[in-house]
Amino acid sequence: MRLSTYDVKCGAEDLADGTRATVASITSKQHPREYHHLFPASLLEEAGVPDGQISRALNCALITWRTNRTISNKDPITYLKERASSGSLGADELRRCLRTHLIPYEQLAVG
Incomplete structure (x- = not known):
């Protein structure tokens, strides 16, 4: 399944304003x-990660x-940190939003 297909089907949301991905x-x-x-x-690239790994769906x-x-x-x-402290989403909403992309907040937040 392509990333765009997944995002539309599962309603992945924007990381700043929470709008859902649609075909449009x-x-x-x-x-x-x-x-x-x-x-x-x-x-x-600075860390020496091969080019083929950088643009993977993950x-x-x-x-x-x-x-x-x-x-x-x-x-x-x-x-x-900027997103979590901004008035647009807040920390809990950001975590929920990241889950719509199957992104584990805890792992992303610690690098």
């Missing part, structure tokens, strides 16, 4: 959802273009 949001011509590397490609989440620009290439610990 993924295929939008104006602002389609984008693949976000949970651990930034630049960080993994390191990606489909999120809105706006959220992707906000997170950019920040370390997961940094952006999770």
Whole structure:
């Protein structure tokens, strides 16, 4: 199953605003959802991770273009703290949102 198919079928949510992935949001011509590397490609490249491992589905989440620009290439610990302390979602809602992507918060939060 493709990541985009899973995200639509299971209702994966954006990491900032909680909007659910839909066929329309993924295929939008104006602002389609984008693949976000949970651990930034630049960080993994510096650590010597092979290119073929960096863009695997386990390191990606489909999120809105706006959220992707906000997170950019920040370390997961940094952006999770920012998201958890922001007024938009909060820590509990962020954990729940990450689960919609099958992302284990505890493992991501400690690197």
